[in-house]
Amino acid sequence: MSQNISKSHRQTRVVKGLVSLAAIAVIAFSLGPVWQISASTVLPDGFAEEQYAIGLTDPTAMAFAPDPCPSSGTPVHRLFVCEKEGTVRVFRNGILQANPFLTVTADTRGERGLDGICFDPNFTANGYVYVYYTIRQADLSLPTHNRLSRFTADPAHPDRALPGSETPIMEMDDLSPTSYIHNGAALRFGPDGKLYISTGENGNPPNSQSVNTVLGKILRINPVPENPDGTNPESTFPSDNAxxxxxxxxxxxxxxxxxxxxxxxxxxxxxxxxxxxDVGASTWEEINEGFSGKNYGWPTTEGPAVPPVHGLTNPIYAYQHFTGTPQGCAITGGDFYNPAPLCSGDSPFGFPSSYAGQYFFLDYCRDWIYTMDPNHIDPTSQYGFHQINVFATGTHGYPVYLTIGPDRNLYYISRLDSAVYQIHYPASLSPTIGTQPADMLVGQGWPATFSVDASGVPPLHYRWQRNGVDIQGAADSPSYTIQNPTVAGDNGARFSCRVTNFYGGITSRGALLTVITEQPPVATINSPGPYTYYNTGDTMTFSGSAVDGHDIVTGDPQDGVLGPNAFTWEILFEHHPLNNPNHHTHPFFPRTSGIAGGTVRLNFGEKDPDVWYRIIFTARDSYGLSTTVVRDVLPHLTHLSFNTSPTALNLRLEGVKKNAPFDFWSVVNTKRTIGADTPQKVNGLTYDFYSWSDGGPRYHNIDAPPSNTAYVANFWKRPAWGAITANPNPVQLTGGSNTGVTTIFWSFQQPRETGCERVRGSFCKMLPITSRLRPSLLSIRLRCMSLQQRLRALLLLIRILSLQIRTE
Structure with a gap:
C-alpha cells in the first residue's frame, strides 16, 4: 500500500475515467438501507412488477419448495432464499418467517459464500434440501473449498431444518488462496433424477479444460453421502458420465x-x-445447450468461434459487452417458461401463451430481461443464434437468479436492493405500485428522499403530494427530495405519489417524515488515508471514528464519541468506472457491525485493471441517525508487453491463445500465467521455443512488476527440411576418452550453419542426423570438437553420405 503514485499512473487512471481518488460521500439515513434505490421497470402491456420478499441480507440464490397442492383453500408457496453469509431464509407467500431454515459457517470473501440451493425430487417424502457453500476455515490462511451438503426439513416444523441433519455429499477441489472469483454453485435435479452442479474455474482458465479438476464444469452425480474421510463412494458417479x-x-x-x-x-x-x-470474460456472455461430454471452449474460445473449432461447441446464443443488441457484462440468471400445473386454489392466470417454452435470461449490469426462442434460429444472425426479444428494461439493480414460480410468475433477486421481485400477469393497464415509499427519520436540516416503484403502460407520470396535496414544482420523477426539513414545519408530514398513465392512476401509501433536532454523527475513515493506492496482495488496515452531533436547537451534546458498537463496515470490489454501463460491484468484506476496523488482504483475483476497492463506513447514534462515508482505494498499474523472436508467433495468457505482439495494463503484483506452444509453423517454417527473456520456463507465472516490462519468447527456426539417414544413428564419434556427435542441418530455402550443443567439457549431445534434401545443399559447421575429432567426423560423414542417403 502506498499513498502516492507516479505521474504516469495518475494520468492513466484519468484517461480510464475512474472516480475521483479522494471521493468521499457523506449521506445521512435512518430506518432503512444506506442506499435508496428506485427503479421503474418497463414491461410489456398487461404485466406488473412488485417487491415480493424483503428483509434479506445479501441474497444470492433461491428456489421454491415443491410442496403439494392443498386439498382446498389457497396454496402456500414457500420461497427459500440463500444469504451469502450462510443462512437460508423462508418466505410463505412473500412473508418472511422469523427463524432461518438453516445456518452454515461460510467463507464470504469475494464471490464465495452460500451460493446454491435446490430440493430433492422426492422432497415431500424425504424433506431433503441441498446447498452449496464455501467452508470457512478457522485459520483463513488454510486452503478452503466448496461443499455440497444435504439437510433434512423438520417434519414438525417444515420451515426449519432438523438440528444436526447436515450430511456432506461432495467436497470440491481446493480454491486458490489468491482468487475469490468464479464460484458457480447452481444446483438442479435433471429429468433423469441426477443432481447437476455448476462450478466456476476459480479465476484459473486452464482448470476449465482439465479433467483432473472439477472446476470450470457442470457435474452430474447421485447425491449419496460421502465417506467419513471426505471421499465419495463409487455409487456417487453415474457410470454413463462422459x-x-x-x-x-x-x-x-x-x-x-x-x-x-x-x-x-x-x-x-x-x-x-x-x-x-456462462459468464464471459471481456467480450461475450453465453447461453450453451448442455450435452453430455461437450466442451464449450473456454479459455480457447470466448463466444462463437468462426469458423467453428473442431471438438468445441459454440453457444446457441451470446451477446457482447460493447457492441450489438443487447449489451451487458454478466449473464446471471435464466429459466424456461414451462411452469408446473397450478393448484386449484391458485389464481388461474399465467403469462400469455406466446411466452410458453421461451427461455428468460437477465444481465447483472444492464438491468434487462430478454427471452430466447429455443426452437427458432434468427435468420439474420451471422452466428446462427436463436431469436431473442426484449421483455423488461430498468429492472432493480444487479439482478441474479431468475426463476419461474409455481404460481407461474417470474421472480428475480436484486442484489442491490437485497430483495426479491415478482413480475406477474395479468395486471391492469393502468399503473400498479411495486415498492411503496418508506418512512424517513432525519435530523433537522438534512435532506430526506422518498421513492416509489411503479409499473404499467408507459409513459408513467408522477405527482408527489404532501398530506394529500400536490407539491408545487415537484419533478415528474419516481423520487422526491425535501432539502431542508425542520421540526416546526415538516415533522409528521406524509409524502405520497400519484402515478398515472393513459389508462388511469394509483396513489401510493403516505410515507411518514420524522424530523428531530438532534444531528447525525460526524464519521471519519482514519485509514487508509486519501490518495491510497494498492498492489495485488497488499494488506490493508481500515479504521474509523465518529463523534455524535449537537442538538441544533439547544446545542446540547448528544452521544459524544461513538464506540465500535455504533460502527458498520463494508468493502466492495468495484469493476469498471461508475460511468461505464457495465459497471458492477462484487462483495469483498461483508457488512460487519460492532468493530472499530480490521485488516484485509487485497487479493480478489480479477485480472482486469479497471478495478478498485470501495470502503463504506457507517456510524449510527442512539437516536437512530446515521452517517455513511466512503473511500475508494485505487490500484497501481503497470504496462506489460509480449512478443516473440525472431518472428510473430502465438503466445498464451492464462491459457488463452493470443497473437504476438500484444500488450495490456495490469494491477501491480497480479499473478499472470504466460506460456508458449512449441513447435509452431509459419509460412512453411517450423519454430521451436527455447527461452523467455525473464529466464522462466516455457509455461510459468509472473507477478506483474511495478515498472513497465516487456517479455519476449525466443524461438529457434528449424533450418532442416528433410532427413539424411545414417546407420547407426546417432553417429558415435570417439576422440581420446571423449565421445560426441555432429548434427547436420540444411535448408532448401535458406542454407544455414549449425552444429551440436555442448553438454559439458568437450561432450556434445547425440542427436539424429536428419534432412530431406540433396547433399549438394549441405552447409556444415562442426563445433565442440578438437581438430582431430573434426577430421574424423568429416571422414565418417563422407562415408555415410556415400553409403546411405535418402532424399525426397
Whole structure:
C-alpha cells in the first residue's frame, strides 16, 4: 500500500475515467438501507412488477419448495432464499418467517459464500434440501473449498431444518488462496433424477479444460453421502458420465467442460433440454445447450468461434459487452417458461401463451430481461443464434437468479436492493405500485428522499403530494427530495405519489417524515488515508471514528464519541468506472457491525485493471441517525508487453491463445500465467521455443512488476527440411576418452550453419542426423570438437553420405 503514485499512473487512471481518488460521500439515513434505490421497470402491456420478499441480507440464490397442492383453500408457496453469509431464509407467500431454515459457517470473501440451493425430487417424502457453500476455515490462511451438503426439513416444523441433519455429499477441489472469483454453485435435479452442479474455474482458465479438476464444469452425480474421510463412494458417479472411464476420483462427476463461470442453468420441463448461462470474460456472455461430454471452449474460445473449432461447441446464443443488441457484462440468471400445473386454489392466470417454452435470461449490469426462442434460429444472425426479444428494461439493480414460480410468475433477486421481485400477469393497464415509499427519520436540516416503484403502460407520470396535496414544482420523477426539513414545519408530514398513465392512476401509501433536532454523527475513515493506492496482495488496515452531533436547537451534546458498537463496515470490489454501463460491484468484506476496523488482504483475483476497492463506513447514534462515508482505494498499474523472436508467433495468457505482439495494463503484483506452444509453423517454417527473456520456463507465472516490462519468447527456426539417414544413428564419434556427435542441418530455402550443443567439457549431445534434401545443399559447421575429432567426423560423414542417403 502506498499513498502516492507516479505521474504516469495518475494520468492513466484519468484517461480510464475512474472516480475521483479522494471521493468521499457523506449521506445521512435512518430506518432503512444506506442506499435508496428506485427503479421503474418497463414491461410489456398487461404485466406488473412488485417487491415480493424483503428483509434479506445479501441474497444470492433461491428456489421454491415443491410442496403439494392443498386439498382446498389457497396454496402456500414457500420461497427459500440463500444469504451469502450462510443462512437460508423462508418466505410463505412473500412473508418472511422469523427463524432461518438453516445456518452454515461460510467463507464470504469475494464471490464465495452460500451460493446454491435446490430440493430433492422426492422432497415431500424425504424433506431433503441441498446447498452449496464455501467452508470457512478457522485459520483463513488454510486452503478452503466448496461443499455440497444435504439437510433434512423438520417434519414438525417444515420451515426449519432438523438440528444436526447436515450430511456432506461432495467436497470440491481446493480454491486458490489468491482468487475469490468464479464460484458457480447452481444446483438442479435433471429429468433423469441426477443432481447437476455448476462450478466456476476459480479465476484459473486452464482448470476449465482439465479433467483432473472439477472446476470450470457442470457435474452430474447421485447425491449419496460421502465417506467419513471426505471421499465419495463409487455409487456417487453415474457410470454413463462422459468422463467416467477417462477421469479418476471425483473427476468422474464431470458432465461437460470448457466453462468459465456457469452462474446458473435450467432444464426445460417436458423436453429435458438444458441451457447453461456462462459468464464471459471481456467480450461475450453465453447461453450453451448442455450435452453430455461437450466442451464449450473456454479459455480457447470466448463466444462463437468462426469458423467453428473442431471438438468445441459454440453457444446457441451470446451477446457482447460493447457492441450489438443487447449489451451487458454478466449473464446471471435464466429459466424456461414451462411452469408446473397450478393448484386449484391458485389464481388461474399465467403469462400469455406466446411466452410458453421461451427461455428468460437477465444481465447483472444492464438491468434487462430478454427471452430466447429455443426452437427458432434468427435468420439474420451471422452466428446462427436463436431469436431473442426484449421483455423488461430498468429492472432493480444487479439482478441474479431468475426463476419461474409455481404460481407461474417470474421472480428475480436484486442484489442491490437485497430483495426479491415478482413480475406477474395479468395486471391492469393502468399503473400498479411495486415498492411503496418508506418512512424517513432525519435530523433537522438534512435532506430526506422518498421513492416509489411503479409499473404499467408507459409513459408513467408522477405527482408527489404532501398530506394529500400536490407539491408545487415537484419533478415528474419516481423520487422526491425535501432539502431542508425542520421540526416546526415538516415533522409528521406524509409524502405520497400519484402515478398515472393513459389508462388511469394509483396513489401510493403516505410515507411518514420524522424530523428531530438532534444531528447525525460526524464519521471519519482514519485509514487508509486519501490518495491510497494498492498492489495485488497488499494488506490493508481500515479504521474509523465518529463523534455524535449537537442538538441544533439547544446545542446540547448528544452521544459524544461513538464506540465500535455504533460502527458498520463494508468493502466492495468495484469493476469498471461508475460511468461505464457495465459497471458492477462484487462483495469483498461483508457488512460487519460492532468493530472499530480490521485488516484485509487485497487479493480478489480479477485480472482486469479497471478495478478498485470501495470502503463504506457507517456510524449510527442512539437516536437512530446515521452517517455513511466512503473511500475508494485505487490500484497501481503497470504496462506489460509480449512478443516473440525472431518472428510473430502465438503466445498464451492464462491459457488463452493470443497473437504476438500484444500488450495490456495490469494491477501491480497480479499473478499472470504466460506460456508458449512449441513447435509452431509459419509460412512453411517450423519454430521451436527455447527461452523467455525473464529466464522462466516455457509455461510459468509472473507477478506483474511495478515498472513497465516487456517479455519476449525466443524461438529457434528449424533450418532442416528433410532427413539424411545414417546407420547407426546417432553417429558415435570417439576422440581420446571423449565421445560426441555432429548434427547436420540444411535448408532448401535458406542454407544455414549449425552444429551440436555442448553438454559439458568437450561432450556434445547425440542427436539424429536428419534432412530431406540433396547433399549438394549441405552447409556444415562442426563445433565442440578438437581438430582431430573434426577430421574424423568429416571422414565418417563422407562415408555415410556415400553409403546411405535418402532424399525426397
Amino acid at each position: 468422463f467416467y472411464n477417462s477421469a479418476t476420483g471425483k473427476n468422474r462427476a464431470i458432465y461437460v467442460l470448457g466453462l468459465r463461470n456457469p452462474f446458473t442453468f435450467a432444464f426445460q420441463r417436458g423436453t429435458g433440454r438444458m441451457f447453461i448461462d
